[in-house]
Amino acid sequence: MLGAATIVFALLRAVPGDPVEVMLGESASPADAAALRRDLGLEGSPATQYVAFLARVARGDLGRSITYRAPVSAVIASRYGATLELAGAAALVAVGFALPLGLLAAARPRSLVDRLARLVSLLGVCLPSFWLGPLLILVFSIQLGWLPVSGRAGLGSVVLPALTLGLGMAGILVRLTRTTMLAALREDWVRTARARGAPEWRVFGVHALRCALPPVVTVAGLQAGGLLAGAIITETIFAWPGLGRLVVQAIDARDYPLVQGCVLAIAFTYLLMNTVTDLVHRLLDPRLRDAS
Numbered sequence: 001m002l003g004a005a006t007i008v009f010a011l012l013r014a015v016p017g018d019p020v021e022v023m024l025g026e027s028a029s030p031a032d033a034a035a036l037r038r039d040l041g042l043e044g045s046p047a048t049q050y051v052a053f054l055a056r057v058a059r060g061d062l063g064r065s066i067t068y069r070a071p072v073s074a075v076i077a078s079r080y081g082a083t084l085e086l087a088g089a090a091a092l093v094a095v096g097f098a099l100p101l102g103l104l105a106a107a108r109p110r111s112l113v114d115r116l117a118r119l120v121s122l123l124g125v126c127l128p129s130f131w132l133g134p135l136l137i138l139v140f141s142i143q144l145g146w147l148p149v150s151g152r153a154g155l156g157s158v159v160l161p162a163l164t165l166g167l168g169m170a171g172i173l174v175r176l177t178r179t180t181m182l183a184a185l186r187e188d189w190v191r192t193a194r195a196r197g198a199p200e201w202r203v204f205g206v207h208a209l210r211c212a213l214p215p216v217v218t219v220a221g222l223q224a225g226g227l228l229a230g231a232i233i234t235e236t237i238f239a240w241p242g243l244g245r246l247v248v249q250a251i252d253a254r255d256y257p258l259v260q261g262c263v264l265a266i267a268f269t270y271l272l273m274n275t276v277t278d279l280v281h282r283l284l285d286p287r288l289r290d291a292s
Contacts, residue, residue, distance in 0.1 A: 002054075004267035008260050009053055013046065015254075039064060040256050057264065063257030067250065072261035076243065080265065082152055083242035086165065086235070087227040089158050093166030094173055095220060102177025107204065109182060117174055124171025133164040133237040150239035161238045165231060169223045176219055180212035187211060214285045221277025225270040 020033050020042070037043055040063075044052075056063065062072035098121075105117035140160060141149045148157045184190060185208050193207045194200075232244035239245070243262055250258035 001264070001267060001271060005054065005057060005260075005264060006050075008263040009050055012256055012259060013049075036066070039066065042256075053260075062261035062264070065250075065255055065258040065261075067253045067255045067258060072257050075246070075258060076261055076265050079241060079243050079246045082240060083228060083231055083235070083244060086158060086161055086231055086240060086242055087224065089162035090166035090169065090227055090231075091220075091224045093162050094169035094223070097166070098170040098173030099177055099216075102174045103181060103204075103209075105174070105178040106181030106185070114178070117178065121171040121174035124167045124169075124174070126171075127167070129164050129168065129233050130237065132167065133160070133234060136160045136164060137238075150237075152241055157238075161234050161240055164237070165227060165234045169220075169227065172223060173216065173220060177212070177216050180215050181208060184208040184211040210284075214281050217284060218277055218281050221273055221280065225273030225277075228266045228269055 020028075020036050020040070042049065060073070062076075064070065065072050065075050068075050101117045101120065105114040108114055137149055137160065140147045146156075147159050148154075151157055185204070187208075190203060190207050190211075193203050198207070228243065231240075231242060232247055234240065235242045235244040236248055243265060247259065247262045247266075249255075250262060
């Protein structure tokens with residue numbers, strides 16, 4: 001979090017131009033310019049500004065948005081739920097699509113199902129969201145009229161953004177699930193279970209799957225945290241009123257406090273997802289508990 005705060009502080013102040021002149025114009029009075037500079041935390045040297053910025057963040061004070069004329073924490077809270085809803089739906093799409101397909105591919109290696117699964121996963125990874133999103137809008141919204149084009153108005157409006165955001169994550173998880181399952185099926189204890197007469201469904205669904213799940217869960221957790229950053233493009237395409245779209249609007253308006261607050265909120269969520277992933281991995285893999 002300290003690294004994220006430092007980077008966003010430095011990069012925003014490296015942007016060419018004076019944000020006060022951009023917001024108020026060259027004809028603004030010195031008093032108005034001084035007041036806005038004070039609100040933005042741009043008084044004093046960069047070192048002084050940095051220390052004051054960290055002190056405010058440590059108190060939970062993210063400043064006041066110039067665009068919305070409201071506390072940054074309140075503005076972020078009003079958009080945070082929409083982003084979590086989209087990221088959660090995208091994660092469900094990815095996991096619900098990737099796990100069955102990856103397990104089927106591992107159950108029948110080099111078969112038609114396996115080749116189709118690998119092809120689909122490759123497409124999911126290669127197709128960029130800024131191309132896939134408009135394509136889904138053209139097909140399902142404009143031509144077929146099944147789903148809304150944009151906005152957040154009911155369950156139907158989340159389908160296309162979730163597909164756009166989740167298919168890329170699904171492509172990675174399909175290949176990882178297939179690879180880890182094939183490796184688990186070659187382990188000694190799996191061959192021992194078969195030699196002792198265990199049913200094939202138990203060998204595949206209990207012995208091998210339990211060994212293959214930890215790396216899949218780890219990558220899925222990291223990818224789920226990354227969905228917040230990837231949601232910036234998707235939210236802009238579908239006019240989804242979330243945190244990603246708010247970041248773009250804040251950057252356009254040179255709203256320093258709001259940009260800093262949004263980046264810190266995304267970084268905190270990513271850090272939280274990493275921590276949860278580590279804890280779940282520890283529960284799934286007894287070797288980690290024994291090592292500690």
